[in-house]
Amino acid sequence: MVFTTEKTASLTFQIVQLCAGFCLVYVVIKSTQLYFKRQKLLKTLEGFPGPPSHWLYGNIHQVSKKIQYMCWAEKFPYAFPRWFGGFVPAVVITHPDYAKTLFSRNGNLLLFVPIGRGLLVLNGPKWHQQRRLLTPAFHYDILKPYVAQIADSVKVMLDKWEKLIAEDPTKSLEMFDHVSLMTLDSIMKCAFSYKSSCQTDKEQDYYVNAVQDMTLLVFQRVTSAFLRNQLIYSCTLSGRRFKEACSLAHHHTEKVIAERKESLKNERELEKIQKKRRLDFLDILLCAKDENGVGLSDEDLRAEVDTFMFAGHDTTASGISWILHSMAQHPEHQQKCREEIKDILGDREDIHWDDLGKMTYTTMCIKESLRLNSPVPVVSRQLSKPITFFDGRTLPEGLHIFFKSEVLFFIPFYSLKHSRPTIFQNPESLKSRRAKSS
Ligand code: HEM
Structure with a gap:
């Protein structure tokens, strides 16, 4: 019995020794590789x-x-x-x-936000092919009716602000979240003909929150040497939060696509849709065909919807927020802008497409x-x-x-x-x- 215990202990010791040996060899090989990699990179960059x-x-x-x-x-x-x-x-x-x-x-553009291989990320022939398919979506005439739709979304935001200010005129207002919901509402209406209540319904603002989480987490990740490793990142709390945010964002775009596909089933043909209403970006995506009659795959479709949803609302929200910030810092410019817009509109309250150029x-x-x-x-x-x-x-x-x-x-x-x-x-x-x- 004593003999067996001693034998087991010595076997365990040998296994531990072997593992330690392997680890040591692995660390030495990896360190040598990294050393030479660094030397090579330093040489490459010596001119800079x-x-x-x-x-x-x-x-x-x-x-x-x-x-x-x-x-x-x-x-x-x-x-x-x-x-x-x-x-x-x-x-x-x-x-x-x-x-x-x-x-x-x-x-190739490096994008850490997982929005698929849409126009923003694509390169070379695939970019040309996809860009050609989507050309109608970039036509000037498509933009014109957007002015009234965006103005409606802005009105909802301003009404909310009036209420909040009336509740407590001394409290300052964090604008960015409100502006993000307004731009999301606008892109949903304009590009996807989707009437969302994201500005007023707390349950519906999860997409904006998910995108904000994603962008903050991406920033945190790219500025860390250790979090760049996918395996390490997926084990961290941030990695898990990022995965959750991605699945929430994807759930949103999948819902928009699924609902439209369902409604297209009823409308059946493109001509019927055209007679009913103008084509929006999603119609164009769903109906786009190349010279061989091949349309976008489900994966390409999701990537383009993700790209437009993300690129279309986050950039504009940030741009508008900074413009408001600049105007607040420079009241003299703000006043001139107000006067210019008042002169153009006269008695009107609504802005038209032609006003923008003036x-x-x-x-x-x-x-x-x-x-x-x-x-x-x-x-x-x-x-x-x-x-x-x-x-x-x-x-x-x-x-x-x-x-x-x-x-x-x-x-x-x-x-x-x-x-x-x-x-x-x-x-x-x-x-x-x-x-x-x-
Ligand atoms: C102030 C607003 C915006 C800014 C500052 C902005 C900025 C940019 C930048 C810098 C790029 C080039 C990225 C690169 O190549 O590295 C880009 C590409 C792109 N943006 Fe925007 N963007 C804005 C609004 C929008 C909107 C509203 C949409 C869609 C509704 C959009 C959709 C796209 C798409 C699809 C691309 C890829 C274009 C291509 O490669 O063909 N962007 N944007």
């Missing part, structure tokens, strides 16, 4: 000086705030590497001429606000083939390229303000007139 980075954390521990990028952009004009951990570099572009080379779609001063203020605070602060590319910039510097395929829009469109004007003041003088201030020529 950048801020000092830690071998393990990279630049993750340095605050990724606009001000930090401004300092870096001043110090390293054109482009510089930023390390997301010691082994994942991204190249931040800080000059429009560099960006021009990349904007010619030399690479709002020149308001348009200039909107453009300036978008320049100051871009609703899409960063876009990114993963190079699909090597690239050479105008000054001869090159990068190989596979590298991540980040355009910080505030860097690209904003910081160069900071960093250039002393050397080339002719581009944008005093770039931090809102100057409506400067948008005149843009």
Whole structure:
């Protein structure tokens, strides 16, 4: 009996030793691989000086705030590497001429929000094919009736604000959530002919909450060296929250598609739909056929609906909120916009399509606000083939390229303000007139 126990203990010890040996070998191999990977990356990027980075954390521990990028952009004009951990570099572009080379779609867009392979993410021939199928959805005439529909959604939001202000005139109002629900309501009506009560029914605002959760969690993930690993991420609380938010968002788009497919079954043919009402974006998606008569697959359809639902409401909500913020900070511009709109409308309360083109001063203020605070602060590319910039510097395929829009469109004007003041003088201030020529 004693003999058996001793034998078992020694066997266990041997197994533990073996496992420890394997782990040690694995750690040594992995560390060597990572060492050589880092050396290779450092060599690749040696032509691009950048801020000092830690071998393990990279630049993750340095605050990724606009001000930090401004300092870096001043110090390293054109482009510089930023390390997301010691082994994942991204190249931040800080000059429009560099960006021009990349904007010619030399690479795949990296999007961490799972909206499928819709127009926003597609590239090459598939993008051309899908874009051609969806051309009717981008026709000017499609936009015209949207003005009245958006105005209706705005009215619901303003009525809500009036009530809230009447309840407590001293309390400040967080506008972004309200504006997000208004833009979601608008896109649902305009693109999907879907009458939603998301602005007034608390049960219906889950999509906006899910999208807000997703965007915050994505930001948290891309700024962490460890959360980039899918396995690690899926085990964290944030990873689980992200999965939940994605399934809520997908549930919303699937519901919209399913309801329309059901109603199309009754209407049967395209001509019948056309007679009944104008074609909206979803009709166009469902009826689109290429030259061989092949329509969009269910997966492509969901990706486009997800893209338009997400890209169409979140960007506009953020843009409008920043415009309101800029106007609040500059009452003199706000007053001029009010006067301009009042003059155009006269006794009317509703805005028409033709009025929009006459709002020149308001348009200039909107453009300036978008320049100051871009609703899409960063876009990114993963190079699909090597690239050479105008000054001869090159990068190989596979590298991540980040355009910080505030860097690209904003910081160069900071960093250039002393050397080339002719581009944008005093770039931090809102100057409506400067948008005149843009
Ligand atoms: C202020 C509002 C908006 C801003 C700032 C904005 C910004 C952008 C940017 C920067 C891109 C290019 C991304 C890249 O290539 O890396 C893009 C593409 C796109 N956006 Fe928007 N967007 C806005 C409104 C909208 C709306 C309202 C919709 C739809 C209803 C929309 C749908 C799309 C689509 C489908 C693409 C991909 C286009 C293509 O590749 O063919 N966007 N947007």
